[in-house]
Amino acid sequence: MSKQELTDGLATDRKAARANVEPVTGKLTLEEAIARALKYNLERRSRMMEEAIAFNQFDAGRYDMLPKVVAQAGYRWRDEELVSRSKDSVTGLPSLANPFISSERAATVYDLGMTWSLLDFGASYYGARQNANRVQIAAERRRKAMHLLIQDVRAAFWRAASAQRLQQRVAETIKLAGDALVDARKAEAEQMRSPVESLRYQRQVLENLRLLEATNQELATARLELLHLINMPLTTRLEVEEPSEALSTRILELPVERLEDVAMGLNADLREQFYNARIARDETRRVLLRLFPGVSFNYNLKYSTDSYLVNEHWQEAGAIISFNLMNLLSGPSQMRLADAGVSLADQRRMTAQMAVLTQVHVARLQYANAIEQYQRAEAVAGVDAKLDDIMAKRARLEVQSKLESVANNTTAILSLQRRYQSLVQAHTAASRLQATLGMEPEFDSMDDMSLSQLTSIVARALKSWNQAELPDGVRIEEPRQEQNKNSGRS
Template sequence: MIELPPAKTVLALMVAFSLTACVRLNPQPLTEQTLSEQGGADRVAAQQDVEPITGPLTLEQVIARALKYNLDRRARMLEEALAFQQFDASRYDMLPKLLAQAGYTSRNNDKISQSRNSDDGTLSESRFISQERDHTVSSLSLSWNMLDLGVGYFGSRQQADRALIAGEKRRKAMHLLMQDVRTAFWRAVSAQKLEAEVRATTLVAEEALADAHQAETERLRNPLDSLRYQRQVLENLRLLEAIEQELSTAQTELAALINAPIGQPIALVEPDFDLDRQALAVPVATMEEVAMVANADIREQHYNARIARDETRKTLTRLFPSLNFSYGVNYDTDSYLVNRQWNETGVQLSFNLFNLLTGPAQLKLAEAGVALADQRRVSMQMAVMAQVHLARQQLINAQHQFQRADSIWQVDRRISEHMSNREATQVQSKLDRVANQTTAILSLLRRYQALAQAQTAEARLQATLGVEPKIGSVGEMSLDDLTQTLASSRNGWQLLAARARKDASL
């Protein structure tokens, strides 16, 4: 028989190994090569399964690409999927615990016992070995705690509500994404429309400025008139450069939203825009009613209130006595045992007496959580009610601003046409030409900006109401099918107006 080392020696060795492991644990910063390789792999993963852009994109195609390929939206969808997976896993907390155990025991000497006489206290000379030095023990036991069952049931209900909250957050993120995409699309359209005109007008302005410098140098004109001329040209150049800076980021912002390669030019199809007043035809009362049942923030607060109430029930369940049922099958290889295999059944009732002291405080805490959740729900409903009115008024203001910007652009366009005719007869100077073209470009830019604001205001109103296209699972739909679904869902305001008329007729 091999003699085992003393217990103190074994303990000392274990402590030494533990200290050595702690000393060798050092921070390991990421290397530049690792970061570079991971960055390349992430860029490849970001473009995985993304259909390439093969032609000009319409507004519906841009929104469809954003819904299907936007990276932030993918993260929201994964968060929702994770929440549902957590809900599925939480349901197993209600099952009994089935525990399988196996162990090996070894000692360096025999387990010997003696007996003591109860009358005179003398020890018996007989010594008994009651256990083998080496033996294995195995068991399979099933236990079910009724308290854990109740707590697990309410915990599973809470996790189900958290999964639904993740779905509402995904809806809200989708509304915000569609709103941002609309704004970025019209900014990119205006950049596509005005880029060539801005560059051409800038070249003319540079030529006019160079002519003014030459005229000043050669003293062909009054110095004061020449400086005033240069000042006006420079002011027009400043406006043109501001417009160019305003438009320079539009393509990048749109590419980031639809997960297109950064730097790749994106051709866009400008839709025929007619000011849509269908949203304003829906009565305010109908908008309020729709928002109360469909707004993502309100629905999230309803689920939070349910979670708070289930937390109260969990707290109350923990205050009950714990009843545990157990059944197990055991086996021991010890030859000194008469019955090496045996079955064991047990019922155990336990109660934490400190619950009598802490129970009322725990219940008050849970009830305070319910009151807070209810107050947040009421506050959110009132806030959404105000948001409905604000979003509707903002849409009215944005449409009015667009009409005004469109009228100004129409006038500036007609002025530009007249100036072009004068240019053909060489009546106007380069300064007049630059000034008129700059004014026309600025008016057209403001028209597009007002148009983008009108589109954003309408999308904001849709998000406040919780109105969204019925698109189903984006991952299972092809890009073409998703585009067609978005194109056919334009009549959402018409459906709401028809609903209002139907309710009014009842």
């Protein structure tokens, strides 16, 4: 590729990636951020295309069950006449008749035929069933990708909110720390303080400055991460609006058995394993079908321009029974392989079920711990904010030094940052628990839905989550002891 071709291709891709993306107007809410990610995120579009390809494979595979209808037209030519001899069937002597010509040297042949194989029909039927299950697998993978995307958006949104609230204050405190450092070095040069006291003063300022610069570096990329997830230009000026509602703990008040039931019915990983097991069982049927003889039917309409033919138009029909004798040798091993595939799929499904049950308990515990850590961090941030307000008043009265102002501001900033970090972890834990339960916003076609409509659906979904409104799950009952004994005897 030339440099110009590469440049043009990159420009075309960038224009296509931003096509039909509505610009952000006003402050960006959490609901709108999730809706924009669901509608415009490029990785989500790729997942949707994978599902569309799986559906098209299923749709195209259904035609393999139909008979094959073939139209042919051909032309033949030879440089010499097709001359034939004959001999007497009784004596075996050559016939006294002269050699005869029964075909023209050049002729055109037309053929329209239909062929249908019962064996191919059966294999195509089970192949279509497998493709239908693969469509469902693609849908479950799309759901899982949606859960991860919502989790990333919620975390990036709150990081952007913390950057929006803290960056200006961090910049002002860094400037104040720089001024304090200049004053300390000037006092050291003029020997206004003892060398040890002056160096300790500088070290404290530098330590606070290091913490502030690390905080500023962490906050700098938050806005870019959110812009990438919602597929907006990275130069977009973005302002987020923090939700007024606090994190809800109602989901933690529900019995864990209720959460298990929901996860058993809606978890994307577990549902995918069920579809894989169905594909493995259909594969055993396909292998078993190949062990039977093949029965084919054909019917042809033919026409030839050969003038030696008495009947230029004719029809042909036939039936063929075929059997590959090597299947007698390979059949048992193929069946064992197919049965092993079924056993593996069942084992993976059982493993996934146990893993999902564990994930429910772990995600619930992580969410409870994250809520607790957030509440503690919020309390600490509140105390530090009050202390900082008192020290700021003292600074205005010139009662305290610049070092004390820098230290107090740094402490308050770090406390507020830890509060936002705890909030990010709490929202990440909430999204992880939602993904484990298999809960996501429910909508039909996203292409036919406006951004405002999708935002409303996301808002209702978040409200349902805060109110702990869970869908119906699958009740899992433990087998009775008598059944276990009977199965053991049998």
